[in-house]
Amino acid sequence: MSEMEYLSGFGNEFSSEALPDALPKGQNSPQKCPYGLYAEQISGTAFTCPRETNQRSWLYRIHPSVQHEPFKAMERGNLSHDWDEQHPNPNQLRWKPFDLPSNDQEIDFVQGLATVCGAGSPRERNGTAIHIYACNKSMTNRCFYNSDGDFLIVPQKGKLRITTEFGKLDVNPNEICVIQHGIRFSVAIDEPSRGYILEVWGVHFRLPNLGPIGANGLANPFDFLSPKASFVDETYEDGFQVVNKYQGHLFCAMQDHSPFDVVAWRGNFVPYKYDLSNFMVINAVEFDHADPSIFTVLTAPSNTPGVAIADFVIFPPRWAVQEHTFRPPYYHRNCMSEFMGLISGQYEAKEEGFAPGGASLHSMYTPHGPDTQCFEQSSNGELKPFHIGGTMAFMFETSFGLALTKWGEEVCRKIDPKYYTCWSDLKKHFDPNWKP
Ligand SMILES: O=C(O)Cc1cc(O)ccc1O
């Protein structure tokens, strides 16, 4: 898909018509809509939210969304928001790459959702969940929507061809997309596919403030791409399934038409994608290691200023140029929880053992930092300008204390019990007679 097929800009008021003049002129709810369409509003925030944060869109569609049979509970597979399944675990955790479905199974994006960890509650609209998806089948005559929160999807393997009510988004590895609560979408794939999902409850992702950086930098608003209206006008004799995640459980309702029957829409509540290679990297250019907040792509703020429900942070290709500096991440204990994944390449603090498609979790105040090999090499290596290339790691950083699910801690069988040994050989270098 060429870029021309998207609308560009973060948080814009967009208008998009798949047929000419399909949007009503000068009002949202005319007595009769153009082309005999139904008008339907989807709100992303409470009606009463201030203008700065208020989000809603108007959809002009062939059938209103309400036209479906009742929802029935369905199996939720490895999806869970039960944070008391396991005993709390403060250890440093690392997962080997999560499995793709085996060839004898057919698993689509929804069936392939598995929750690793999370905290809080969609009922109270406060919290977050981290999921893995792994699928080998496209969703056919089936869509999904999440009543609980927004999905930030990070493909690691395989392109996602996503059809939404607003139009189509192709999302490749090294791109991400956000599909907000309520929005119906369907995922088609070309190969067995895998990735990570950060779900947030009660808030939408925003661009971080830039402070002294100035008016430009980090993720530029113009690089966020939203779909253009396109619609399906079809009847399904065997029915079309609408799958809903509601309070952590799945439900299914049948209807006889496509949910992707929106001929035109306008508003500022709309899914988007972003290519991580467009990130304008800021870093320390003289000495010391800057905190990773300089790499924040999107933030989902809590009600406490400066504290996020969850941040999406990347570790993109960049030059390391600092002098008289230990350049990799410092050893640290963070009041936030850090879940990391690797899209491609290697992560500078852990060249061994942290593989693309795998993950790590360092919970609040759990000590971590560079492995022994990284420490020795970076404490002694020549400090020439060095390009950290061919890599894309990321972090979901949250102010919540995360609970592991049974799937994340046991069923997936990917936890590396030897992870802690990457620090076991750190030598004592202390010399009481050291002179400056
Ligand atoms: O732990 C990690 O690898 C992530 C991280 C990177 C960094 O550069 C500084 C702090 C931090 O938590």
Ligand SMILES: [Fe+2]
């Ligand atoms: Fe860290």
